[in-house]
């Protein structure tokens with residue numbers, strides 16, 4: 295069977311270093327808010343190219359804390375609007391509504407699957423405070439046009455970088471392109487922990503300080519509580535594991551790009567729409583998304599032939615039961631993507647022979 299993602303093999307590929315890192319923490323007797331967090335936060339900020347990285351419990355919390363910090367800082371207040379791509383993973387939207395803010399869904403570009411810059415201005419109202427772009431599938435969603443719109447309208451630019459660790463825009467990392475970025479270290483992400491983890495990156499000292507306090511009971515000093523916070527910390531074992539995986543991230547992403555190149559060059563079946571890659575640096579292929587009108591049939595055919603695939607995502611956020619206030623929206627581009635998208639297996643440990651087998655099967659599909 296060709297797995298969608300063989301996590302056991304991914305971990306094993308850095309097994310000795312990971313075991314050494316975990317043992318170091320186990321033996322240290324210090325499991326939270328210690329040297330490992332300090333070192334990982336410094337290394338990750340250096341890698342992304344921001345002044346600050348603040349670890350937290352998961353990617354959803356990272357996004358929640360950015361918006362909550364802006365509320366605490368008086369930059370936005372409940373009822374204000376945040377523009378967000380309509381085809382994102384639900385967590386992006388959850389972070390907005392969790393803070394009493396209003397998500398304003400903007401359609402993606404069908405060619406790139408990223409928020410369509412040309413449709414953003416029409417969605418701006420006097421209540422808009424931020425644009426939250428999502429580097430979906432591992433592809434950079436930022437464009438100079440989006441940067442200009444934010445400046446012109448005085449909006450915060452927030453990046454959801456949960457799927458795009460290591461992605462570049464003109465030599466700068468995603469996660470450093472806006473005012474703040476949320477990162478997820480969910481095990482299946484390009485930079486994945488052995489459990490949950492997340493981080494916020496920013497150059498804004500006040501934002502970094504506020505996020506750090508919010509994720510630690512709202513505490514600015516031991517037993518002094520400035521905010522109604524929560525316990526949302528990154529633990530030392532995960533920070534140590536992430537330190538190891540960060541050292542291998544560029545090499546792991548390079549292998550993903552190689553596999554994506556093999557798929558793009560190898561898949562010739564005219565029923566398949568392949569992802570467009572305008573700039574090789576601007577995509578780290580967290581996901582390799584293809585589209586076809588007979589998506590469910592193709593998924594079953596591949597499964598019958600031993601290939602695991604996943605749909606990202608089967609139901610768009612505005613059709614989810616949890617958001618009745620969004621059900622009235624008509625978002626045909628998003629709906630088309632959700633009806634046609636299929637994600638092929640891709641990971642740093644996927645062998646050439648498996649890629650070739652998937653290509654062969656898809657080309658034989660009628």
Ligand SMILES: *Cc1c(COP(=O)(O)O)cnc(C)c1O
Nearest residue numbers: 352353354383385386456478480
């Ligand atoms: C994974 C993901 C998140 C949430 O990250 P968790 O660590 O799972 O909480 C947020 N946004 C996007 C786009 C994601 O893919």
